[in-house]
Amino acid sequence: MQSIDPKGSYQFLRRGTKNPFPPDLIFNANNAGKANSNPTDTGEIPFGSGSLCQGSPVGWKWNSLMDTGVDIRINFSKEFFIGAVCLELTDSAGVAFVEVFSLAGGSNNGELTCVGRIDARTGDLIKGEITVPIGVRAATLVVRLQADLKEIIVAKLAVIGAEANEPDIYPTPKSVCYHDGQYPLEALKAIAFSASVSASATADMEFAAGFVQERFRECLGIDLPIVSSPTSPITTSPDTDFKGGFVALTLDESIKPNGYRLHVHAGGVEIAASQRIGLLYAAETLIQLTKKSVLPYCEINDEPRCPVRGIHFGLPPREGLPFMKRLVRYVLIPMRYNTIFLEFAGGMRFDRHPEISAGWVQANRDAKAGIKPRFPHGEIVAGGELLEKYEVRDFVDYCKQFGIEVIPEVQSFGHVQYITYAHPEIAEVAEETAQEKKLDTRLADQPPSTVYHHVYCPLHEKSYEIIYDIIDEIIEVVRPERYVHMGHDEIYYIGLCPRCRDKDHADLYELHVRRMYDYLAKKGLKMMIWCDMLQPTERFKTHPARERLPRDIVLLDFVWYYHLDLDLEDNLLPYGYKIIMGNMYSSHYPRFEQRIAKEGMIGGEVSTWCRCDEYTFAKKGKTFDLIYSAEMFWSETYDSRARQVYNAWIAKLIPRLRDELRGIAKPFHQPVSTKALALPTSSAPRLPVAVAEALKHSPNRLEGRTFDFTNAQRLTTTPIEVPVGENFSKIVFLHATANNAERIARKPLREIGRYIVRYADGSLAEIPVEYAGNICVYTRRYGEPMKNIYYRHHGYIATYWGDPLLQAKTEDGRDVIALGYEWVNPHPEREITCILCQGNDETDADILLLGICGIR
Structure with a gap:
């Protein structure tokens, strides 16, 4: 993750108001740790100035706060994806709870929405380091610290985020410098390299060139030929035999082991590394950069942290x-x-x-x-x-x-x-x-x-x-x-x-x-x-x-x-x-x-x-x-x-x-046709309130998948029948559970229901719905570790078969998640007449089936 130095400001306000509330406890080296006020910490403070940004703790006396609290409002110049808000309170401080609110549209319009909250245990206060997971895009944040007749002193505050919730390059490179301009993929003519006097080096180049060729074919549907020169060094400069339009590969012993250099400019693409594996890493970076159909002009110098x-x-x-x-x-x-x-x-x-x-x-x-x-x-x-x-x-x-x-x-x-x-x-x-x-x-x-x-x-x-x-x-x-x-x-x-x-x-x-x-x-x-x-x-x-x-x-x-x-x-x-x-x-x-x-x-x-x-x-x-x-x-x-x-x-x-x-991947930009399959009407859908509210505010199209939420419902032991009458290559089930089921280490997953696909020829395909495999409780954040050390050998659940298509927040900032389980049809040539969906009564982890999408 690259460090971001955004433009913006912050200000201290009385809880729930627009009234300034400057700290009355400021600690810095100049006053030998004594508390005083800081006249610069009033009003809107630009990033980089004020006590908080200059590394000094700031706080409020207990009798200034009483049992209300303080809002720290943070205004960014643009939207960011906010991962977490991290606070550190001094030893003498404590809060009853921390809430974080967002205002995605900027600081001057819309209402604040709670996107994260951490509560103290009953009868206690939160102290020390506090991390509030967020997971939304926002341009404005309000960090609310609830007081309880105790001073609040903030030693550190950090907003952890990224410019986008999708990476350009992953893992994060050591150095990336983007320039104005883009290189069109259709301008690429070939993959080029110079044959070396060393047989092993030539073998490395040939393999890397073939790898690039295969990845372009797989991911982009582009078939680039491979050319080599026995004498001239290959570059993308117009002054060489190769007049641009090439992905040029070279071996450079000055590059650290496993590292690579990637340069995209008006003449084409240059890749260099000291080893075969470095060339392959660079090729994968290049493929990631092509997802938007053009290559941004850039220079990337990358190397590993760990050998x-x-x-x-x-x-x-x-x-x-x-x-x-x-x-x-x-x-x-x-x-x-x-x-x-x-x-x-x-x-x-x-x-x-x-x-x-x-x-x-x-x-x-x-x-x-x-x-x-x-x-x-x-x-x-x-x-x-x-x-x-x-x-x-x-x-x-x-x-x-x-x-x-x-x-x-x-x-x-x-x-x-x-x-x-x-x-x-x-x-x-x-x-x-x-x-x-x-x-x-x-x-x-x-x-x-x-x-x-x-x-x-x-x-x-x-x-x-x-x-x-x-x-x-x-x-x-x-x-x-x-x-x-x-x-x-x-x-x-x-x-x-x-x-x-x-x-x-x-x-x-x-x-x-x-x-x-x-x-x-x-x-x-x-x-x-x-x-x-x-x-x-x-x-x-x-x-x-x-x-x-x-x-x-x-x-x-x-x-x-x-x-x-x-x-x-x-x-x-x-x-x-x-x-x-x-x-x-x-x-x-x-x-x-x-x-x-x-x-x-x-x-x-x-x-x-x-x-x-x-x-x-x-x-x-x-x-x-x-x-x-x-x-x-x-x-x-x-x-x-x-x-x-x-x-x-x-x-x-x-x-x-x-x-x-x-083994079924298709090129990135190949069009996909989807269709929402309507669920039958239910007289008692019995959805949790948080899930029902999330559906009211959710678009029907999620990550390119189309759903009909009209009859979202809780499944029972009585199967429902979803009519289909078409051929599909994949079926996506958008679902969650009302409660969790047990996850026992080294044991099979708990089956909580079953989807049965019935084909027109009378054959069936049965799909077990397994908790912690292709479904999870609606309150569990995607990718959240199973923190108890009991789960050390399998610390993640429902992270591979299920994609977090529906992600929302409750009024008090808690997560609402539904996973899209993408089932690959083993018989896409057969027409599907219907899908039978049912739960079982072995647990209270009832299936909440929100929608089904067919992919042609």
Whole structure:
């Protein structure tokens, strides 16, 4: 997010009036912290002047306020999209509530509308830092501070917003400079590059040129040829052989790794980077700039904040490989990711140990049949089945061709049930097996079933023989460039067997780490590991080993979510380690801006810990998390207070991205025909008052979708029949729920109803309506995290299948949201006669069906 320096003014008024109310408590350095009045803080104060803008706290005495309050009126010179209003009160101050009002039409017309509110708990006051989410466009804001016989002293006030609720470029570039003028897309003739004396450089240019060509064809319906020159450098200057009209690609070693330069001017487009992946990032930026059918003249110089911007997932199941390839191409590259951590477990056939592969398959099939407990990581890796080496190599090569680094994760020491199931003789077990304990999963991850042996013995030489063979086979397939991730997390059982029980736990841990480290070093590779075992905050006795391990081991810290008040990296950074934020979930990770700035923090990775397919990623909020986290990893201007702005931006990006992940995307400006499908009359629609009011003031056309709100209603167990009588490629259901349904971690979503499409040939298509998947309660803001730490691994709900088409506010500033669930018709060639819609009585999360739109 780029910093905006808008023109405007602010003024202090008595609550609900136009009467000036200048502060009678002003604090600044000149009077050594004593309170006084400031004659400049009366009337309308231009931005940049007055006590508040000059960084001095301002306030009002309790007996000036009594139990009324003060309005801070902020007038902008034009409309902005307001994400949030952020206040900080001094320690001695407090307010009963904060309200924010908007006046979208400017400061001189219309009435104020409440767009946000924060209340104190009963019998208490709000103190300290206050963030009021907003999410509307406005030119004027009034921030109302309600007093309660206590002084109000404002230390800071910030309005967080953006010029538009849709980004020109996402993630936000480091530097963008727009110039007057535009370049018409039809003037582009070709994609051009100079062949290099280096074969690898030429390969980079050829691939990037082909990528640009494909993206122009996919997104714009434009087919540009590729031309190259064996001698002349390619530019868009009219003084060269190429007389303008080109997208010219060049490699420039002076540009930082993963960075790029993009220049649009009267001669065409110039793209430069020092690496293949930088050229691809630039190409995605260029595509984003084309959404308005012309290219604005501009200069963009961009580079990442974090060197490591990663995603962690297990080997996809065979049927999930096409989806994951699309995820790489249409999410990871546009969102500027550069690293894949690929967990193997037993999901690839091991030629040297067929017994491990056979055991993996059998154990997972027994678990699915209910014969045995769930096999650890079975669903996560290859769907519990086996991929052949050629399939894994093909997938890895596909990822690598974009310039992404693929780092294989080889679970070792802990999480090795895939080995010990076939080799129980090396398992680290006590002579008497301990009873399983059920943990409070709000505070800890449940250890795996003791039916399977979680750890192997670090003093059993056969453990090393096996793990070395596995490492060899994985390295042979992946051919990693620099690193192998060797696991080493959650080693719940250590020092139990006769070999180990008298040994120091830290010594055993260090021994195993060093043997892995040395084995990889012989192959010219370095090592990464999870670092929970090195944290003194955890229950393990291994943390003294942090003082003795090689400092070039890169540590992935994931137990931050058990200690949200602590910066756990501070336990390890002083030793000289490089640290990656492991399981870095944007929904929960605190103080990101401060923590990523520390020396030694080199990036983060978003973990999936689920089966790799579109439905599961959507269910767990992973696609949204990847897009949101991209801004954190890439942009130095990321501001955690701007969540509502980022959520609005992402909501605009997801519909296109969703079609790309489905493989059905069409060029940007291809016309779409829609039709509102009328719902049948209901004698008792029973809509919540807030929803009914929102519909009265809503246009019928929302984001290009047309609806008829006339018979919006609450569904019951008795189905309603919506007549259709046409062919449609998609159906959009605009809906919400009256209440929330439970979202249980790691469990299926709750089905609260069903839509049944009936075709003219008598066939049916059934559409489950699942809470937290394609529908949500009408009071929940889109993209709002599930803040309880219980939801750490799936912190977002209803962010992928549902688009926030209807967004309104109640009279007291609370949100009203309805999602448009876009169902893709698997049989667009068949005429649809009707759609049956019904709820169920298993919860009170009744479906509020507001309208249906058909897309031809």
